[in-house]
Amino acid sequence: MLRDITIGQYYPSDSVIHRLDPRVKLFWTLIYIISLFLGQNIFIYGIAGVFLLMCIRISKVPVKFILRGLKAVIMLLMFSVIFNIFLTDGEVIFRIWKIKVTREGVVIAVAMAVRLIFLIMGSSLMTLTTTPNDLTDGLEKSLGFLKIIHVPVHEIAMMMSIALRFIPILIEETDKIMKAQQARGADFETGGIIKKAKAMVPLLVPLFISAIRRAYDLATAMEAKCYKGGAGRTKMKPLKYKRRDALAYLVIFAYLFIMIMVKVYVVA
Amino acid sequence: MLIILDKVNYVYSEGSGFEMKALNDISLTINKGEFIGLIGHTGSGKSTLTQHLNGLLRATSGKIYYDGQDIYDKDFNMKSLRSKVGLVFQYPEHQLFETDVFTDVCFGPKNLGLDKKETELRAFEALEMVGFPKELFYNSPFELSGGQKRRAAIAGVLAMKPEVLILDEPTAGLDPKGRDEILDRIKKLHDDTGMTVILVSHSMEDVAKYVGRLIVLNHGSIMYDDEPRKVFAHYKELEKIGLAAPQLTYILNDLNKAGFDVDTGAITMDEAAQAVLKSLGR
Known part of the structure; x- marks a missing residue:
């Protein structure tokens, strides 16, 4: 699905x-x-x-x-x-x-x-x-002229590429948590709308926590590699x-x- | 015979261009009360296989029987199967979601439709079984240490009183002390309750001294299915598929080659010491 x-x-x-x-x-x-x-x-x-x-x-x-x-x-x-x-x-x-x-x-x-x-x-x-990386690279370069009016083009492009990168990871994570809760007898399919919404709690809470944890980890890793935004940053390719x-x-x-x-x- | 797998195949993302065969003609019987180690390299199909045993994944072809019943029968109760075959996923602490540990452990039995008293009793028992400290029962699961979280999550599955307990890499990311504690607990659980336990791991060292039967998976097929000591005799073949026998096996084999007549089948340190002493004639 x-x-x-x-x-x-x-x-x-x-x-x-x-x-x-x-x-x-x-x-x-x-x-x-x-x-x-x-x-x-x-x-x-x-x-x-x-x-x-x-x-x-x-x-x-x-x-x-x-x-x-x-x-x-x-x-x-x-x-x-x-x-x-x-x-x-x-x-x-x-x-x-x-x-x-x-x-x-x-x-x-x-x-x-x-x-x-x-x-x-x-x-x-x-x-x-x-590839998502190419895409955001292209966007950053194409919209570079907006920097003149102080639009943080690089930052926006970076956010986009991170978001795109994380879509499959979060999908996989959702799948995994869903299965783990199903193994504990959770039921995501049957019941009315209120029951279904309630059934989402055991899925959404761990998902959000893991997303936030991943975000922290990524931020730390980026800082450890001296990332400080677009100014003065060069590209390998x-x-x-x-x-x-x-x-x-x-x-x-x-x-x-x-x-x-x-x-x-x-x-x- | 509790679980029978008959020529089970499983293909990921069938018909999408990214097809991948994960299980290849797996035939297997699991008896009541066995303690089985399921070993394989990353991507060998271990996790896929375990998810078939409680019906989370449906085999592309082949049959699975639980207690004599075909689990793919239309009127088979999948929900009851999931309570009978408890599956603890890798990093199970990632599935914790309630405000305190006790309520979280209650989630499983509550889903079985048990009343409040029975639910709480089972949760209490399960937390006892995994050796979770009582003073932390009402703490948030998110402020616990890694080992405690892991115990709480395993208790969450145990509280459903499964007949079969499958643990997917229960010691991943734990320090050696936490690892031994968890594995000792599981062993004790098996000995005390007679529960069927399947321990999934990629480390021979971890499981060797606990399990009575070892199944080695490679590229979705069963490579060996035997007692640990007999499997370890193939240590050279195991190396080829990226696994290794326990260090003891290597030392004993080297001693053997160097001219000492030692029994190379020893699995625990004590057995090995006995074997060496015996060969020295003491």
């Missing part, structure tokens, strides 16, 4: 996309998200879909793996589809009693669903092909653009250009 969470998960493989500079991938995600909002048109979504599938193909990440990330948002997806289908005014296709389904409603619902699915697939492709990164930027701009052209000439 807990293992289904794929947010921030990394899928190890050896592909061009895996080796790209994280800044390129962050930029790609941003551009991709923007492109999805260019308009609700079959051509726009078509090109976005083809582009995404191509990227997934190149990345060698199984499609099944990316689709698993959708499980988490399936409720949200259903909600937006159902509301759009039934609550949009327009040309009525059929009606049962007071509920009516309109052509516009169906179009909007489908468009919304497609957009949401692409959005999540696109961004999970980035996290699946980028500083990010450097390579030829393939320039090429990737070119592809991204070409994609954006095509999308804008479609928007201007085909859609309008």
